[in-house]
Amino acid sequence: MSGINDFAFRIATVNGTGSASANSLLMQAIFRMGVPVTGKNIFPSNIQGLPTFYEIRVSKDGYTARPPVVDLVVALNPATYARDVALVRPGGYLVYDASWPLDPTLVREGITILGIPFGQLCLEHFVGDRDRTLLRNIVYAGALAALLGIDLDVIARMLTEKFAKKQKLLDANNTAIRLGYDYAKAHCECPLPIHLEPMEATGEFIILDGNTAAALGAVYAGATVGAWYPITPSTSLMEAFKGFCEKFRTDPETGQSRYCIVQAEDELAAAGIAIGAGWAGARAFTNTSGPGISLMQEFIGLAYYTEIPAVFYDVQRTGPATGMPTRTQQGDLLSLAYASHGDTKHIVLFPRDPEDCFRMSVTAFDLAERFQTPVFVASDLDIGMNDWMCRRLTWDDTYRPDRGKVLSADELEGVKKFSRYLDVDGDGIAARSLPGAHPNGAYFVRGSGHDKHGAYTEDSDAYQEVVDRLARKFAGAADVVPGPEIHRQAWADVGIVSLGGCDAAVREAVDQLRERGIAADYMRIRAFPFSAAVKEFLEQYGTVFVVEQNRDAQLRALLTIETGVPRDSMIPVLDYGGMPLTAQVVTMAVANHLTGAHT
Amino acid sequence: MTSIAKPPVRHPGLVRNELGLSVRDYEGSMSTLCAGCGHDSVTAALVQAAWELALPPHRAAKMSGIGCSSKTTAYFMRQSHGFNSVHGRMPSVTTGASAANRDLTYIGISGDGDSLSIGLGQLSHAIRRNVRMLYVIDNNGVYGLTKGQFSASADVGSTSKKGETNVQPPIDPVLLALTLGATFVARSFSGDKAQLVPILKAGLLHNGMALIDVISPCVTFNDHEGSTKSYKFTREHEVEISAADFVPLRREITAPAAEAGVTSVTMHDGSMVRFRQTHDGYDPTSRESAYAHVRACQLRHEVATGLLFIDERGSDMHAMANTVSTPLVDLPYEQLCPGNAALQKLMEKYR
Numbered sequence: 001m002s003g004i005n006d007f008a009f010r011i012a013t014v015n016g017t018g019s020a021s022a023n024s025l026l027m028q029a030i031f032r033m034g035v036p037v038t039g040k041n042i043f044p045s046n047i048q049g050l051p052t053f054y055e056i057r058v059s060k061d062g063y064t065a066r067p068p069v070v071d072l073v074v075a076l077n078p079a080t081y082a083r084d085v086a087l088v089r090p091g092g093y094l095v096y097d098a099s100w101p102l103d104p105t106l107v108r109e110g111i112t113i114l115g116i117p118f119g120q121l122c123l124e125h126f127v128g129d130r131d132r133t134l135l136r137n138i139v140y141a142g143a144l145a146a147l148l149g150i151d152l153d154v155i156a157r158m159l160t161e162k163f164a165k166k167q168k169l170l171d172a173n174n175t176a177i178r179l180g181y182d183y184a185k186a187h188c189e190c191p192l193p194i195h196l197e198p199m200e201a202t203g204e205f206i207i208l209d210g211n212t213a214a215a216l217g218a219v220y221a222g223a224t225v226g227a228w229y230p231i232t233p234s235t236s237l238m239e240a241f242k243g244f245c246e247k248f249r250t251d252p253e254t255g256q257s258r259y260c261i262v263q264a265e266d267e268l269a270a271a272g273i274a275i276g277a278g279w280a281g282a283r284a285f286t287n288t289s290g291p292g293i294s295l296m297q298e299f300i301g302l303a304y305y306t307e308i309p310a311v312f313y314d315v316q317r318t319g320p321a322t323g324m325p326t327r328t329q330q331g332d333l334l335s336l337a338y339a340s341h342g343d344t345k346h347i348v349l350f351p352r353d354p355e356d357c358f359r360m361s362v363t364a365f366d367l368a369e370r371f372q373t374p375v376f377v378a379s380d381l382d383i384g385m386n387d388w389m390c391r392r393l394t395w396d397d398t399y400r401p402d403r404g405k406v407l408s409a410d411e412l413e414g415v416k417k418f419s420r421y422l423d424v425d426g427d428g429i430a431a432r433s434l435p436g437a438h439p440n441g442a443y444f445v446r447g448s449g450h451d452k453h454g455a456y457t458e459d460s461d462a463y464q465e466v467v468d469r470l471a472r473k474f475a476g477a478a479d480v481v482p483g484p485e486i487h488r489q490a491w492a493d494v495g496i497v498s499l500g501g502c503d504a505a506v507r508e509a510v511d512q513l514r515e516r517g518i519a520a521d522y523m524r525i526r527a528f529p530f531s532a533a534v535k536e537f538l539e540q541y542g543t544v545f546v547v548e549q550n551r552d553a554q555l556r557a558l559l560t561i562e563t564g565v566p567r568d569s570m571i572p573v574l575d576y577g578g579m580p581l582t583a584q585v586v587t588m589a590v591a592n593h594l595t596g597a598h599t
Numbered sequence: 600m601t602s603i604a605k606p607p608v609r610h611p612g613l614v615r616n617e618l619g620l621s622v623r624d625y626e627g628s629m630s631t632l633c634a635g636c637g638h639d640s641v642t643a644a645l646v647q648a649a650w651e652l653a654l655p656p657h658r659a660a661k662m663s664g665i666g667c668s669s670k671t672t673a674y675f676m677r678q679s680h681g682f683n684s685v686h687g688r689m690p691s692v693t694t695g696a697s698a699a700n701r702d703l704t705y706i707g708i709s710g711d712g713d714s715l716s717i718g719l720g721q722l723s724h725a726i727r728r729n730v731r732m733l734y735v736i737d738n739n740g741v742y743g744l745t746k747g748q749f750s751a752s753a754d755v756g757s758t759s760k761k762g763e764t765n766v767q768p769p770i771d772p773v774l775l776a777l778t779l780g781a782t783f784v785a786r787s788f789s790g791d792k793a794q795l796v797p798i799l800k801a802g803l804l805h806n807g808m809a810l811i812d813v814i815s816p817c818v819t820f821n822d823h824e825g826s827t828k829s830y831k832f833t834r835e836h837e838v839e840i841s842a843a844d845f846v847p848l849r850r851e852i853t854a855p856a857a858e859a860g861v862t863s864v865t866m867h868d869g870s871m872v873r874f875r876q877t878h879d880g881y882d883p884t885s886r887e888s889a890y891a892h893v894r895a896c897q898l899r900h901e902v903a904t905g906l907l908f909i910d911e912r913g914s915d916m917h918a919m920a921n922t923v924s925t926p927l928v929d930l931p932y933e934q935l936c937p938g939n940a941a942l943q944k945l946m947e948k949y950r
């Protein structure tokens with residue numbers, strides 16, 4: 001870390017002041033210089049006036065996890081000065097607004113303090129409070145461009161694209177960029193030792209957030225019904241779905257919609273709508289976060305027991321209750337895997353980044369229809385809302401949805417007596433019929449006890465016969481869901497297991513550990529239920545670490561319950577404060593444990 | 600609910616409708632409700648209404664929540680799909696089904712517990728969305744299936760079988776629906792098939808949600824002296840404030856268009872509902888007039904029945920959402936997936 005094309009900086013501002021667009025401008029400019037980059041928005045659960053941070057990590061090696069140290073901080077929010085200055089690594093830089101005298105809180109030994117009068121520059125060159133506040137962000141972007149060696153031409157081109165039809169705004173933004181840039185050039189050592197040099201490492205990549213990617217996946221999967229109730233951090237998923245549908249699903253002749261989005265009265269209704277639509281034959285989904293999943297429990301059990309497909313996106317956030325809505329976590333693993341009362345088990349997919357969100361969206365719809373059951377996509381705030389550099393999405397035009405066993409009107413024509421839950425093929429999956437298709441396909445969906453024909457029952461054997469088949473069906477899914485991704489190296493005697501958004505940090509940690517002489521194999525779990533390969537991996541190593549973002553080691557619990565591997569044979573590495581995981585947490589936990597164990 | 604099959608008795612003389620189906624073909628499995636339960640009469644009226652309208656059974660879907668009332672979807676139209684969901688949540692399931700397939704006839708059956716306590720929110724929002732469906736509340740003032748606790752429709756002062764007196768004010772689904780902007784609001788009585796059948800028929804063809812509150816006595820837990828949802832009380836206090844005739848599209852309309860005291864409303868499919876005025880100044884096309892009359896009756900401890908309000912011009916959920924006329928489930932995948940070329944173009948935006 002800390003060199004050319006390898007550093008991180010953090011911008012501390014107040015939310016609601018328009019810094020977001022300046023921050024993404026910076027990130028995108030670096031990306032367009034061909035240098036791998038990631039951005040993490042650390043924002044409050046509030047609309048205006050509270051501290052907000054943006055972290056940009058530049059990594060020539062392509063690491064996308066949260067940066068372990070911060071080389072430079074732009075401190076524009078007096079309320080967080082003390083915290084901001086403390087974050088700067090020894091030998092790093094602090095940029096402050098020199099329109100006012102240097103606040104004593106910002107003074108620290110061993111770092112370089114750079115003053116740039118952002119406020120003053122805006123006061124002199126722009127009119128009106130609003131413009132001055134907004135353009136101050138662009139001025140700091142300009143200053144950072146000079147300090148970090150960001151190509152001004154790239155920035156100018158981006159501004160021209162963005163304000164193509166708004167000449168006035170374009171002029172103002174260009175002026176602001178130059179103000180910051182020229183001031184920094186004239187008054188500071190530019191560029192700093194940490195700076196950018198053009199590379200060619202981003203050609204096949206895009207910058208995308210997971211919610212947008214998941215929404216795009218739903219569009220490509222052919223989902224037509226979306227139901228939701230707004231909740232951070234999942235809201236942007238449905239907003240993106242709506243935007244894509246308006247673009248791609250508007251009938252060119254009539255202007256009518258080939259989709260139906262229902263903003264429900266609550267998450268119970270959202271789940272009901274998705275399930276009703278799934279029953280009627282549409283690909284339907286709902287997107288929510290932990291509190292919504294809690295409310296949906298009864299309906300999830302209904303869909304499981306009556307075997308109705310629907311996709312549930314859970315963009316996880318921190319904590320029980322309201323918790324910390326704008327922080328990330330993997331705290332819903334157990335509550336998704338076994339959602340609802342009674343004996344229930346569900347397919348859960350664990351995307352690691354936006355590209356995965358796109359692909360797994362499609363997989364989720366296929367699995368839901370194939371296994372006639374609710375399927376969960378367990379994303380999180382970090383994946384869902386942050387800007388990730390990921391591979392450009394592609395689509396195979398020969399793809400056709402897996403609709404599972406749905407009897408057509410023709411097939412039903414020959415059916416004398418339709419039995420909904422008969423396991424004809426021996427795979428635990430019975431054929432279903434859709435309402436309206438054919439009189440012979442009519443049956444009665446009941447959440448109450450039913451036998452294999454779908455008829456009401458209170459008979460023990462008849463009840464068990466159905467739920468035993470459901471268990472077989474679920475077991476069968478283990479070989480069909482995405483299997484674990486295993487990275488091996490020679491002489492590894494340690495195993496690391498993780499999932500979801502931890503992946504970026506764990507892969508970086510594996511590299512760091514190698515440098516320390518520790519060879520660790522790594523298994524990324526991509527879905528529940530676990531395939532046989534998961535258990536094999538767990539049993540292969542003397543020491544296995546399970547890295548996850550929750551307090552209670554939920555993945556480890558799930559592994560123990562489902563594979564029988566003893567709980568205490570797996571060492572938990574837990575991080576649950578709500579921030580995206582850093583490689584250091586993993587590296588230190590593993591290294592400390594091993595040295596402790598060896599001495 | 601059970602599915603004891605009824606013996607398929609076929610009287611050669613049974614009249615057949617346009618689809619060649621007899622009333623029997625619209626029946627379901629044998630009811631397991633208590634003998635004399637009002638809900639069974641509502642089921643019978645539904646069978647009659649669907650048969651008279653010649654609804655293709657497999658193009659109808661019967662939706663319900665949980666309760667004795669919600670069980671009744673098993674007791675009619677065995678050739679229709681049925682969905683007995685969870686307590687109080689039938690409206691959302693129906694919303695989703697209708698979003699996916701707008702061409703089916705949705706018949707929702709609920710209870711006063713199912714719709715006015717646990718499901719009050721869902722009922723209200725389905726009204727606001729104006730989901731195209733028949734929504735019947737079998738209203739008995741109690742939770743039948745959990746053995747007779749007061750429901751939210753129990754009147755102040757009515758007594759339970761055990762002798763407790765209800766002190767909380769009731770929620771009247773009719774007034775609620777009128778307030779929330781429902782486009783079809785009716786009240787009837789399970790014991791009055793002559794009134795109920797035409798209302799159900801009109802409701803089945805309504806272009807939006809048709810809410811019908813049917814007083815449907817629970818003989819086991821709420822039919823005693825002191826109950827205001829008993830057969831006796833309802834018979835004695837029922838006032839029909841508008842009498843509706845349903846004139847299907849297919850029948851030639853011979854009555855003079857402007858008969859004194861008759862209001863006609865043309866339904867979505869061209870059928871007609873004709874109202875005979877039973878109360879001076881009652882106008883079933885005026886929300887205000889409907890509200891005032893129902894409220895006035897309530898204050899006189901009368902139960903206002905009839906098709907109380909209708910508005911055929913309102914937009915249903917799909918009109919509000921501007922969805923394509925083809926049911927979404929029938930759209931070919933090719934019309935839903937933008938393809939790789941569009942994706943590659945889109946990717947440029949994220950560079």
Ligand SMILES: Cc1ncc(C[n+]2csc(CCOP(=O)(O)OP(=O)(O)O)c2C)c(N)n1
Binds near residue numbers: 712
């Ligand atoms: C979540 C939930 N809570 C409670 C119940 C128990 N329960 C079953 S039916 C019912 C009340 C039904 O009353 P109503 O809708 O009026 O139907 P009725 O039996 O009177 O026709 C209750 C409380 C349940 N099934 N689900």
Ligand code: SF4
Binds near residue numbers: 632637816
């Ligand atoms: S308990 Fe009441 S509502 Fe339930 S079946 Fe018996 S009479 Fe009907």
Ligand SMILES: [Mg+2]
Binds near residue numbers: 666740741743750
């Ligand atoms: Mg009741």
